[in-house]
Amino acid sequence: MAEKLMKFSEAVKRFDPVIGLETHVELCTNTKLFCPAHIEFGGEPNTQLTPVSLGLPGSLPVINETAVDFAIKLGLALHCEIAEWSQFARKNYFYPDMPRDYQISQYDKPTNGNGYLDVELDDGSIFRVPIERAHIEDDAGKNTHVGGADGRIEGADHSLVDYNRAGVPLIEIVTKPIEGAGERAAEIAGAYMRTLRDIVRALGISHARMEQGNMRADVNVSLRNKPTDPLGTRSETKNVNSFRGIEKTIVYEIRRQAALLSDGGEVLQETRHWDEASQTTAGGRLKTDADDYRYFPDPDLVMLHITKEHIDRIAKDMPEMPRERRNRLQGEWKFSDLEMRDVINADALDLIEDTVKAGATASGAKKWWLGELSREANAKGVSLEELPITPADVAEVEKLIASGKLNDKLAKKTVSGVLAGEGTPDEVVKKHGYEVVQDTGALEAAVDKALADNPDIVEKLKSGNMKPMGAIIGAVMRATKGQADAKAVSGLVMKKLH
Ligand SMILES: Nc1ncnc2c1ncn2[C@@H]1O[C@H](COP(=O)(O)OP(=O)(O)OP(=O)(O)O)[C@@H](O)[C@H]1O
Ligand SMILES: [Mg+2]
Ligand SMILES: [Mg+2]
Incomplete structure (x- = not known):
């Protein structure tokens, strides 16, 4: 049954939205949080196990020191108070993906408490997101529901469980209720998640790949009539695993709850899930704060x-x-705020930095990654990083242009060759003989022929009408298969005419 929604603009005019994000970040330690089982993405099911990660009787957990150091790093980055004494607690519940029947988490004594993260919004302003805590816990395994009529969970006739992920270290970063976001709630959540991802990557504590589930968020949303009212009842949409999904969940929940409240209904405190196919959230399990996990x-x-x-x-x-790195690079590259925003939005910062390190100019590097290569990535539906071309390749093409060996057109062909797997730029150039005609003899011959073939144009040029110059350059380009340098051609033409 489709739920009633209020127009977003109307909803945020009538109600004050409050959001809260619980983000799980999977740490990239070599081994699990409480045992030496190796962690590897995509391994055969149930091959990365020890008695501890299976919760076998008599097995005892031993804390992974690297995971604790990673948590401290994140605590520092989020301006948290780092507790001198923190404590692990058992969060008891039953689910088949959890072999121990309790998750080891932290409860009233988390390692990191009370911090904040400043995030930059589209208009350049900074919004401070308050952080409640960032605690250490271990992950559960993974259920796969199979069989049944159509492969959907409802139709499944049995489930498979893979415990490879059970015991992998996580940090859960919990924001305080984010107030004062208003109509920008979704934008703030998106900016917060992206900033957090960039930070954990910079710290080297997680791969933070949303699509691999290294990073996922529970999205809490509530409404109240006005900012001075107490907080309203929240819905909690679990395990949203894309930035867009998080933003859309917030917009949807604001619209859904607004319609409900203005019809005199009430928001249930429940867990929901985001359904990408229908672009809606659906109700799950009712939840109360009294949900008894019997923490101890x-x-x-x-x-x-x-x-x-x-x-x-x-x-x-x-x-x-x-953020410091971005500001430093913007200074070094002399990019405007707008150019820098384009670079960030295209996720091209690292690529441009590496391309510059490999010898290209910043503007040259930007031109390729945000132009030709972005178009190619879009067309193929992959990220820039996934394209089969490296920053070193791009720098090499730029060097060939700078030395006059390639013109723009040949450079594009060279890049196409690299993308098609024909080799490095040098190899592609050699293979196809792409090279600007440097031999002035050959160029002169082509210019002479073009002038002789077009006496009417020659007359115009002689009388000072430069418009048809393009036609001569075009003729020379055709004669040299696009391998002439346009500037050299027009120089030669002028020399010959006078
Ligand atoms: N009324 C509210 N409206 C919006 N967000 C809220 C509201 N009350 C709490 N929150 C936010 O919801 C999140 C609650 O997360 P927390 O981990 O503390 O508890 P939980 O969701 O009950 O537990 P669990 O970790 O088991 O899911 C926090 O980010 C908090 O700021
Ligand atoms: Mg939580
Ligand atoms: Mg929660």
Whole structure:
């Protein structure tokens, strides 16, 4: 049954939306959080296991020090208070993807508390997102429902479970209720998620690939009549795994709840899920704050003691954060704010940086990645990074242009060759004989012929009408299969006429 929705513009005029994001980030440690089982994406099911990750009786967890250091790094980046003593707690519930019947998480003594993240919005303004906590926990395994009439979960006749992911370290970053977002709630959530992704990548603590589930968010949304009212009842849309999905969930929930409330109904505190196919959220399980997980300190794990000296050591090695890096690169590249925003939106920052490092100019690198190559990536439905061309290739093409060996047209052909798997730019140039005619003898002969073939144009040029110059250059280009340098041709023509 389709639910009633209010127009978005009307909904945010009548109600004040409040959102909250719980983001799970999968850490890229080599081994699991409490045992030495190796972690590898896409491994054969149930091959990355130990007795601990299966929760076998008698097995005991031992904390992974790297995971704790990763959590501290993130805590520092999010301006959190890092607890000297934090504690793991058992969150008890039953689900077949969790072999232990409890998740090891942190409850009232999380490692990181009380921080914030400043995010930049489209208009260049900064919005401060308050962070409640960033705690360490382990992941569950994965169920796959198979069989049945049409392969859908309802039709499934049995489920398979893969415990490879069970015990993989996660950090859950929980925002405080984000107030004052108004009609920009979705934009703020999107900017927050992208900034968080950039930070965890810069810290090297997660691959943060949404599509592989390294990063996923629970999206909480509530409405109230006015900003001074107490918070309204929230819905919680679970495990949304794309930035667009998160933004759309927020818009949808605002519209749905607004319609409900203005009809005199009430918002249920429930978990929902985002359905990409129908672009809607659907109700799941009713949930109350009294949901009883029977949290208690895990008696198998001692409290985590993090000394100030340890934090200082980690703080000394913190890499440059994305926003500082962006500002530095913008200065070095002399890009305008608008150009920089285009680069960020195209996810081309790293690629351009690497291309410049390989010897190209910043504007040359930008021209390729945001022009020709963005079009190619769009057409193929892949990201720029996935294109079969490297920053070094692009820099090489730029060098060939700068040295006068390639003109724009030949450069494009060369890039096409690289994309088609014909080899490096040098190899493609050699293979096809793409090279601007440098031999002035051959060029002169082509110019002479073009002038002799077009006496009427010659007359015009002689009388000072330069418009038909293009026709001569075109003729020379055709004669040299596009391999002439247009500037050299017009220079030669002028020399011959006078
Ligand atoms: N009325 C509200 N409207 C919008 N967001 C809210 C509201 N109340 C709480 N939130 C946000 O919802 C999130 C709640 O996450 P939290 O992890 O604390 O609890 P939970 O969802 O009950 O537990 P679980 O981790 O088991 O899902 C936080 O980001 C919080 O800021
Ligand atoms: Mg939570
Ligand atoms: Mg939650």
